[in-house]
Amino acid sequence: MAARGRPREFDVDEALERAVDVFWRQGYEGTTLEDLTNAMSISRPSLYAAFGNKEGTFRQAIGRYARVEMSYIDAALAMPTARAVAEHYLRSNVVSITLPDRPRGCLSIQGGLAGHPADQRIVDFLNESRGAGEARFVRRFQQAIDEGDLSAAEDPAELARYLATVTAGLAVQASAGATRAELARVAERALAAFPQ
Amino acid sequence: MAARGRPREFDVDEALERAVDVFWRQGYEGTTLEDLTNAMSISRPSLYAAFGNKEGTFRQAIGRYARVEMSYIDAALAMPTARAVAEHYLRSNVVSITLPDRPRGCLSIQGGLAGHPADQRIVDFLNESRGAGEARFVRRFQQAIDEGDLSAAEDPAELARYLATVTAGLAVQASAGATRAELARVAERALAAFPQ
DNA sequence: ATCATTATTTACCATACATTCAAGAGTGAC
DNA sequence: GTCACTCTTGAATGTATGGTAAATAATGAT
Known part of the structure; x- marks a missing residue:
């Protein structure tokens, strides 16, 4: 509950929304980390810290897509x-x-x-x-x-x-x-x- | 008509059949040149000489698929x-x-x-x-x-x-x-x- | 104030990728 | 037998890829 450490500067769900858009247009294999980080306006290490890796980002994007x-x-x-x-x-x-x-x-x-x-x-x-x-x-x-x-x-x-x-x-x-x-x-x- | 030069050691249509199989299983972006040349049992330069490049190989594979x-x-x-x-x-x-x-x-x-x-x-x-x-x-x-x-x-x-x-x-x-x-x-x- | 904790920035790493070069080998024409 | 021609072999090239390390910055707890 307590938010220790430096706070994240981007909204995770908003970033995920951008990821959904890219994967939707380009598919999993047609999407590069650079495509993702550009669309999400975050750096590579931020993406890895928040979503694990490319596969994790995709799985969470699918989750958001199904939900929304x-x-x-x-x-x-x-x-x-x-x-x-x-x-x-x-x-x-x-x-x-x-x-x-x-x-x-x-x-x-x-x-x-x-x-x-x-x-x-x-x-x-x-x-x-x-x-x-x-x-x-x-x-x-x-x-x-x-x-x-x-x-x-x-x-x-x-x-x-x-x-x-x-x-x-x-x-x-x-x-x-x-x-x-x-x-x-x-x-x-x-x-x-x-x-x- | 005259077959000048060293004859090709593989059958182009047979190689294309192997390419169809790989693209079918893996899609265009999921297929690497190595996947193709392994399945077709030919070298990279042989593929380029016969089909142009990866895209050319795919287009001809689609042609064969449609035909067969x-x-x-x-x-x-x-x-x-x-x-x-x-x-x-x-x-x-x-x-x-x-x-x-x-x-x-x-x-x-x-x-x-x-x-x-x-x-x-x-x-x-x-x-x-x-x-x-x-x-x-x-x-x-x-x-x-x-x-x-x-x-x-x-x-x-x-x-x-x-x-x-x-x-x-x-x-x-x-x-x-x-x-x-x-x-x-x-x-x-x-x-x-x-x-x- | 100091510390532990977490984010960000920048640069890097090893690998995989599509494509091509250079040298050698097998064929028909003469 | 030599030549022009085309294929094969093996290696190389330049770039893009997914992923990470190290240093710095911002927060809460004490």
Whole structure:
């Protein structure tokens, strides 16, 4: 609690926000320490003291991204029906990956789908992060079945995987330049294959 | 035509096949010259003489990948109806991205969705390549409308974008470890939202 | 005031990277 | 057999990379 020693001159969370931006635009392997320290306006030793190393900075950036940029997932999961969950998820995903003043697409996908064997832990970490997100939808759809809101003939895991597949595809399209309006139409079509 | 000078000791196309494999697994930025020359069993100067440089090797690898690994697209486009085109495309895509003895996913996606500014040309190149593939489907669906096979109320560009979105998402899922059976079910669900 | 503690600054380090040079070796033309 | 030509081998080049050491500066505790 007591703040001993010289106080930090920068705000850790604000610096992390800059890191998110760089990793989002350039991916893990495409980002150098110099890119990071320039964007964060801190020195290399400050970065190492605050975040450990490049990998630590990335992991914390992913954490902030999930907390801030993907908070719409919490709202989606709180919807009263499985159908409403899916609608809210896809529609807010489209908005999130096409925000005017931010990088296009999704950090957890452009962060690194593949990489050098030395960076395999990063790829694994991103895969696990996305898997954890998908698992939340599995549980939510199981709950919907338990509540009688969703037919017991449906497979919660398949529905969650379907939505995760669509959002991943939407992120790829967004990063390649597809517009919000175009992706919104794709999302509505994808919803046509979702129960009810 | 005349083969003057010392003959090349390796087969260019076979070497390119090895390069495809490495780029597929590791992406453009995650692949070093050493990774390439090891996999291709040639020396650095041999690679430069045959392919120009790392970027040239990648572009030619993408060319080979499109020609060999994505030939099922030609077959899909040759199907007699728009519906059959979509079915063939998604189903063979699932097979292609989950082949047992090959990297999982799709080279044109894991090759590099994002990257260092110095590698932006690679990212652009991949985006354009995927866009060119998508454009073939736009033309095919327009043809289907012209032939009366597909309702004129449908937008060929939207249908093509929908399929491209799904295949991109499937590739992400495959690279993260989803099984062929799981992805086949996702593909069938996605087809439920395609006309007819 | 002194000290322990933590940040910052500046410079450095070892390695890895893409690319190329220089010398030698295998081929066809004459 | 010599020459022009092209490939291979092995080494080197310059730079960029992630990470760190040492010295200095700012705070709280005593």
